[in-house]
Amino acid sequence: MVLSMAVLVGHRALLQAFRVKATGHDSVCRLAAAFCSRQYAFPGKVSPSSRLNGPRAGTRHYSSDSKEDLRVRYLDGEDAGIVVVGINRPKAKNAISKNLVKMMFEAVEDIKKNNKVRSVILCSLVPGIFCAGADLKERAKMHQSEVGPFVSKARALITELGNLPVPTIAAIDGAALGGGLEMALACDIRIASNTAKMGLVETKLAIIPGAGGTQRLPRVISVSLAKELIFAARVVDGAEACRLGLANHSVEQNNSGDAAYLRALELAREINPQGPIAIRMAKLAINQGIEVDLSTGLAIEEACYAQVIPTKDRLEGLAAFKEKRRPQFKGE
Structure with missing residues (x-):
């Protein structure tokens, strides 16, 4: 039920x-x-269990031409119920493109329909980057009439991410800027490495955060601090983000560059045994x-x-x- x-x-x-x-x-x-x-x-729909990235990872491929911009792993064994959503656009610093938005919508819909999911970890598979925000190279090629609808669709995606019924954890092991931070803000919990960089930097481009940043950041930290960060397009590291309340935890980065992810996995394992x-x-x-x-x-x-x-x-x-x-x- x-x-x-x-x-x-x-x-x-x-x-x-x-x-x-x-x-x-x-x-x-x-x-x-x-x-x-x-x-x-809901039907207990589980992703295909092709085995990649270790013995407990089922990876779904959404389309043959996607070049694996997004990898979704439904963990099993003792970690059954944990879903890892990994952004994987190394050449574009995980920037938010039309294809990534499409794939993330599909992933969110699958998760929403699956009553076996207990928690979701949103992370990056690219070292040093969480998400650099909008894909400005792709944006530059758009006609002006295309920009508004694309931003609306990205905003709708982030809203759907925030509306997932299960706990969501953003594991920020690198730069989360603009739309990247907005995705993290839509999650219930944020864990950052001490070397992570976070900021809503849109005013540098003479625009404002357009996917919920002006609304979610003041709700996470104070209104005046949110104004300061947005007005100044300031970027803070993981330790400062934790001090401000932007991140729940700041962890020292490891040699593998996945310290925040590992801490997020620990937290998901704490949540897993509780009543779903x-x-x-x-x-x-x-x-x-x-x-x-x-x-x-x-x-x-x-x-x-x-x-x-x-x-x-x-x-x-x-x-x-x-x-x-x-x-x-x-x-x-």
């Missing part, structure tokens, strides 16, 4: 109703219950509750809590506690 993120698509109208129409706790509770009451069952429906409901309650007043947020939490009460996982958790054993949650 899994809540579809399709609920989120229509959440704006509901939240407007929260703000304008709700009068008293009972009214808010009724609205929140409606918000969380729809339940969806509970994790999804917790994410939903946090994401929706933070946008409204406390009373409405508490009602959203109450409605989300109601979704976990009838689950088999909740009964398994109680039984495991009583029997002093590790619970075996199935997402049911």
Whole structure:
């Protein structure tokens, strides 16, 4: 029993109703219950299990001419439920192109439909780079009329990434600039190496962040700090990003250049054993509750809590506690 993120698509109208129409706790509770009451069952779709990059990595190839701009690995064994989405455009510093946007949309849709996924790690397969932002060489070849629709599609992709129902972790082992940082900001958690470089640098090009940066950065750090970073197009390293609250953790980079990824994998392994429906409901309650007043947020939490009460996982958790054993949650 899994809540579809399709609920989120229509959440704006509901939240407007929260703000304008709700009068008293009972009214808010009724609205929140409606918000969380729809339940969806997804088929357990798993990617083809061609074995690349190690014994626990299933890699999907989306098209024969993509040159592997994106590699998606559904881990198995003890790491089953963890999906690693790796950007792989070494010649373009992982810049966001039309093809990359298309492939990432496909990857996000596959993940969204798969109720076996417990967490997602977004990382780079190119040493020293997370994502350098928009592919400006490709952009320069676009007609002016093409730029707006492309930016809109990239913005929609990042919104969909943010709307994934499971925890998402950005592993930033290199430069995350412009749209690259906007992708990371759409993730729930950011882990950066101390050598990583992060910044919304669009004002250097006489434009502004166009894929959510002006909205997500102030919500992650303070409004005044976000203004300073955006106005000055300032780039900070991983340690400074952690101090500002832009990154949850800063780790010392290793010789392989994947320290942030390894820390992200550790965190995903911490999340993996927990109740998957509970994790999804917790994410939903946090994401929706933070946008409204406390009373409405508490009602959203109450409605989300109601979704976990009838689950088999909740009964398994109680039984495991009583029997002093590790619970075996199935997402049911």
